[in-house]
Amino acid sequence: MRPPPSSTSAATINDGPPPTDPKFLANEQDFTKLPPELADIDWSQPISWGKYAPYPPSDDTATTNESGERIAPPLPLTPENTAPSFAPPHSALTFHIHATSGRARYTTLHLPHGPVSTPVFMPVGTKGTLKGLTPMEIVEERGDGEASAGGPLNNEIILANTYHLALQPGTELIREQGGLHRFMNWDRNILTDSGGFQMVSLLKLAEITEEGVTFDNPFQELESSGNEELSDNDLDDTKDAVSVSCGKRDSSCISDTGDSSKSSSTKSQRMLLRPEDSIYHQNNIGSDIIMALDDVVSSVSDDKTRFEVATYRTLRWLDRCFSAHRRKHDQNLFPIVQGGLDVLRGGLRDVCLAGFRLRDFNAPGYAIGGLAGGESKDDFWKVVHHCCCALPDNKPRYLMGVGYPLDLVVCTALGVDMYDCVYPTRTARFGVALVGGEAPGTLRLKSHSCAADYRVIMEGCECMACCDGNGKGGYTRARLYSMLKNDNPLAVSLVTHHNLAYMMSLNRGMREAIKKNSYGEFARKFVRDQFRGKENGGQDVPSWVKDALHAAGISLEI
Ligand SMILES: [Zn+2]
Helix, strand or coil, X not given: CCCCCCHHHHHHHCCCXXXXXXHHHCCCCCCCCCCHHHCCCCCCCCCCCCCCXXXXXXXCCCXXXXXXXXXXXXXXXXXXXXXXXXXXXXXXXXXXXXXXXXXEEEEEEEECCEEEEECEEEEECCCCCCCCCCHHHHCCCCCCCCCHHHCCCCCCEEEECHHHHHHCCCHHHHHHCCCHHHHCCCCCEEEXXXXXXXXXXXXXXXXXXXXXXXXXXXXXXXXXXXXXXXXXXHHHHHHHHHHHHCCCCCCCCCEECCCXXXXXXXXXHEEEECHHHHHHHHHHHCCCEEECCCCCCCCCCCCHHHHHHHHHHHHHHHHHHHHHCCCCCCCXXXXXXXXXXXXXXXXXXXXXXXXHHHXXXXXXXXXXXXXXXXXXXXXXXXXXXXXHHHCCCCCCEEECCCCCHHHHHHHHHHXXXXXXXXXXXXXXXXXXXXXXXXXXXXXXXCCHHHCCCCCCCCCCCCCCCCCCCCCCCCCCHHHHHHHHHCCCHHHHHHHHHHHHHHHHHHHHHHHXXXXXXXXXXXXXXXXXXXXXXXXXXXCCCCHHHHHHHHHCCCCCCC
């Protein structure tokens, strides 16, 4: 069923990260010049490949109907429970699409550590743990002992952050322990990010050159800045991580650039992460899906030249990632579409996509990056739509860093399969619960209105908080209010569990609706419940939601 483990891969990883190919570091390069392999592209045509109905046909799939018109053929579907083939060239992944409803897809992504049903939300376990929960709790079964398929959480994949793991405990240590799955006692799938985004977003100190991302040790920053640059929870993670990293366990792979202007106590403050290093770390970690290191620019930056350079560099770095990847047989390397908010024909998103089309043979799946960084919702959905219209239908699409329930419902309509976000777990740590039902949205359990509210967070929810597992009712809002006010850590675990159960149940609802070919109805109901209109004391549906769903073929006017 699964690809056999390779005994030879560990030996090659033992050699450390490969050096940078000198051809990438030539001084005379003009980084604002379009990569030469894209010189012959006809930019007046849409960039797309591997497209099936209801998308317009792409050159590689187009066929003609009886009237001689060029059309896209129907998407080939595979029955549920079909065994994965793990056929080359991507022997660590088999992608089965079971049903579609408009552009929304219900699929199974078979990975080395079991199947993943999509649409899927992947919770973020920064350093290999979901704070407040054990691995057992996130795969838990129903209280009645039924198979785990119906459990309130039943996570099939989680995300871990390479940057944090590289600093502490160090990825070589994780490899020596048998990989992150064994290290954290989790035998299902793991996706890791490349580490680059963390540096840019957390530290705001990164300098990006052709060789890689150079960043300052945040330990020094913490001492001098009063921590204002870092967010609450990330600060904890970063502080922990760096105090241990001074042991330089992984100093061979996050290189010390030796800034001599600093005192000896801060000598290792400058560090370099190259594409080769990022892949080396992720090969050590052994995650099932690994991400290419890309050149990330804040989506709200207005520096057009910087975006151009970053998009072209992302293609060069992708080639370096592919050639550094030593575990193709059991790890899947996903490229990340960049290009800012430029969705014009021949714009930067098209440039990146055209580059990926040329490299498609190497990619088992794709991610859409550079979003969820403060751009307008109008820009956001247009980029997602543009990428979904271009990327091939026979590979999974992962939208990075997106996790508000409404975003999931809209982007699934546009054709996204996978999501991740810290939001549901982070907001839980502030005592905020996600709720559906009569009044969907968020519930602030620390608000005084909960002090004497004897209802559970959400009626019908099967999580540990709402239904304590023995069928005798769960924790009331009043009790959670009191526990949170007293900083009882159990309360945070309970709310975290609830929020993840809510996200999982939302995913299940989306999958069921797609299976019945009624995703349009599902999305309409979700949006109408959330936005009841000003005349009913609620809010009107935002125009971006209407426009995005309209682009996906779903009208809210019915
Ligand atoms: Zn609950």
